[in-house]
Amino acid sequence: MSSMTTVYPTFFTGFVMSGALIMAIGAQNLFVLRQGLKREHVGPIVLFCGCTDALLIAAGVGGVGALLGAMPQLTMALTVGGAFFLIWYGCKAFQRMTAPDAMTITTHGSITLGRAVGTAAAFTLLNPHVYLDTVLLMGAAGSTHAPAVRPIFVAGAATASITWFAALGYGARVLTPLFARPVAWKALDAVVGVVMLTLAATLIARVLV
Template identity: 45%
Template sequence: MRWTACSSLPSVVVVLPSLVAGFLACAGLIVAIGAQNAFVLRQGIRREHVAPVVALCITGDVVLTAAGIAGLGPLVAAHPAAMTATRWVGAAFLAWLAVSAVLRARRPERLDPAAEGPATRRAVVATGLALTFLNPHVYLDTVVLLGTLAHRQTAAWAFGVGVVLASATWFTALGFGATRLQPLFARPRAWQVLDLVVAAVMATLAVTLVVG
């Protein structure tokens, strides 16, 4: 038994640094104000389809991270035309979301979630999918960058596990933690401020995509 415990120690020493590196690398990329985070935050505050949104974001990171570790990073980088098309479609989608947020903010009396009416799960999931996969930065960050970093570690798979753990921790905390902010958003004015912030984030990201 003593030999078994001691023999497992080197593997832990090899795996743990890669896992921590993956966790920190992912955290540095996703813990920022962005279109996806703003969407998760808003759904959390509305307490509307939070679990599917959180699961979607985590699953997206799992798929993209696995693709990067599998070696698809060079393939993505080698097709700039596809990235350009995705960039323009993503910019148009973000601009539409920004305009929609501004239109909501112009009528604060209708910003109460009960007055606005619940969105269907299909519509929410479709928006989440678009925000996840129509952003070319996600391919560069997750598939190319994280994939490259994974293969510089002694245990690439452990790096990927760290990435997934960071993603799961962040989106779970953001989505379900935002539900506690609902009392703060009992007034339409608070929703107006949030939608203006969302509009600014979406518009900034859209411009960033357009200018490359």
């Protein structure tokens, strides 16, 4: 009984912490939402994002966070690379928004599976905030638990991550009637562009300070 009273709270702690961090509006979430609206490669993208989060959290709990903290050059490289990628993707979103041809769910300009997963990987691995949330914050929280139950903490966090991305990707189809209108796609691309460029500006400011 005592082991169960330890396992459940540990799993719940990992689940709640991961869920609270991952639900914030960001580049990765907007990309998953857009692919969900297009109903394009949703499964592989959800699986990739969820599994990557799980691996990063496991690495943080395993002590990689302390190693990254001692390598500021790597953090700097990720920050600069992430800023340039966000600027590029934000400009692409504004370009789609101003394109004269109407965008609808049936004419959304499909991309290959490789490109879709590659873009998801860029949003995930080139974003320093991902490492702050998963490796450092979640890693520090997980390391406060006894070694025997740390895998339970990681399992709870991974469950929250996969559940969120699945809900975002597959739940997006509920918005299908709204996005049957081209103006809705233009509004979404406007939001995507603003968020991407704002995040890029935040990263650049961090480098210059």
